Amino acid sequence: MSKVSPCLWFNGEAEEAAKFYVSLLPDSRIETIQKNVIDSPGGKAGTVLVVEFTLAGQRFMALNGGMKMEYTHAVSFRIDCVDQAEVDRLWDALLANGGTAEQCGWLRDRYGVAWQIVPTVVGQYFGGPDAAAAARVMQAVLGMIKLDVEGLRRAYEGKKAA
Structure with missing residues (x-):
C-alpha cells in the first residue's frame, strides 16, 4: 500500500533536527541514516544526506539539500x-x-x-x-x-x- 510522508529540507542539520524531534514525543525514533556516497549538492562523501525517522508514529524524512530553504x-x-x-x-x-x-x-x-x-x-x-x-x-x-x-x-x- 502506498504511504505519504513529509520530507523536511535542511542545510546540514538533518540528523541534528531528526534527533531533536524524536526526543520530544513517544513512538518516535530514528529509522535509518543514509550518507552521501559521493560529493553532491547535499554534502561531501560520507556526510549525512537523508535521515528517515518516525515522529509520534508518522514517518518523516529529513534531507540535507545543500542550501538553505525557507x-x-x-x-x-x-x-x-x-x-x-x-x-x-x-x-x-x-x-x-x-x-x-x-x-x-x-x-x-x-x-x-x-x-x-x-x-x-x-x-x-x-x-x-x-x-x-x-x-x-x-x-x-x-x-x-x-x-x-x-x-x-x-x-x-x-x-x-x-
Missing part, C-alpha cells in the same frame, strides 16, 4: 496535546535555542519549521453544539500566543478571564 505557513505540523503541561513542555522545547513564538499557538523552531501546539480540547470546543461558545473560544485563541487550556475553558463557559 519554510512557510503553507505547511505546518500540529501536535495535539492532552493538557497544559504537555503544551508547555513542547512549546518550551520547540522554542529553545532560537525558535520564535507566533500567534494562536503557532511557533517556528530553531530550524524554521512551523508547528501548531494545540490542546485537544480546542477541537471539542470548536466542534461542539454551542456556536456562541465556539465563537468565544475563537476570540480567545486569536488573542493568545501560546494556547492556555484554562483560558480557553473559561471562554467556552462564558466566564471572564481570571
Whole structure:
C-alpha cells in the first residue's frame, strides 16, 4: 500500500533536527541514516544526506539539500496535546535555542519549521453544539500566543478571564 510522508529540507542539520524531534514525543525514533556516497549538492562523501525517522508514529524524512530553504505557513505540523503541561513542555522545547513564538499557538523552531501546539480540547470546543461558545473560544485563541487550556475553558463557559 502506498504511504505519504513529509520530507523536511535542511542545510546540514538533518540528523541534528531528526534527533531533536524524536526526543520530544513517544513512538518516535530514528529509522535509518543514509550518507552521501559521493560529493553532491547535499554534502561531501560520507556526510549525512537523508535521515528517515518516525515522529509520534508518522514517518518523516529529513534531507540535507545543500542550501538553505525557507519554510512557510503553507505547511505546518500540529501536535495535539492532552493538557497544559504537555503544551508547555513542547512549546518550551520547540522554542529553545532560537525558535520564535507566533500567534494562536503557532511557533517556528530553531530550524524554521512551523508547528501548531494545540490542546485537544480546542477541537471539542470548536466542534461542539454551542456556536456562541465556539465563537468565544475563537476570540480567545486569536488573542493568545501560546494556547492556555484554562483560558480557553473559561471562554467556552462564558466566564471572564481570571
